């Protein structure tokens with residue numbers, strides 16, 4: 001007799017990252033998957049819907065950020081914001097893995113936040129706040145500005161614009177991790193000036209060596225070493241339209 005194992009691809013991939021997912025966590029990923037494909041029929045949330053592909057390209061990929069976070073101090077409750085989270089990536093997989101974090105999911109499109117509320121409710125996550133709005137505005141809200149130990153963002157904007165949108169959320173001493181795909185040397189070079197102006201320091205570009213993720217995925221890791229000047233980020237749309245480039 002065989003026992004049905006949910007999310008086997010994810011479980012096996014996570015193991016290679018040194019992560020042991022419990023049956024309860026795998027069950028949460030299973031629920032997240034089902035809700036994602038169900039809602040995706042009514043709204044455009046993802047182009048990836050195949051069971052195994054979602055496990056690898058969305059869930060496992062999201063969990064790779066764990067390889068670049070700072071070691072936690074004892075008793076520290078990590079505060080995290082996921083900027084442009086869309087359907088909850090990478091924030092929701094990360095908090096399934098680390099239920100003790102305090103997480104804000106920021107998304108500009110109100111429609112998508114309806115899905116987020118639904119999923120967070122279904123998964124019984126009471127450590128997650130969902131914020132509708134643009135990073136350009138939310139980053140000037142004192143509730144969020146320079147308040148996070150960890151800022152995450154996946155597939156939102158080219159790096160020069162992205163650091164303007166994200167580094168203002170990051171507390172001095174905190175860290176920003178951008179999830180990127182493909183050849184990004186040039187993009188990183190072009191973002192050097194923006195990183196510097198926004199109070200960051202490039203720590204490393206870490207490539208993800210997992211056979212499941214073969215399309216050159218990497219993490220751009222930036223430490224926040226100084227406060228960001230008050231005038232950043234500029235008005236909505238400006239960081240993308242007129243990026244600070246070196």
Ligand code: SAH
Nearest residue numbers: 084085086089107108109134135154155156
């Ligand atoms: N991070 C998700 C979604 C990527 S799509 C994933 O990896 O699957 C990019 C998302 O960022 C979209 O949902 C878009 O609405 C949101 N977004 C783009 N610019 C934004 C901004 N300035 N502030 C907040 N959200 C933004």
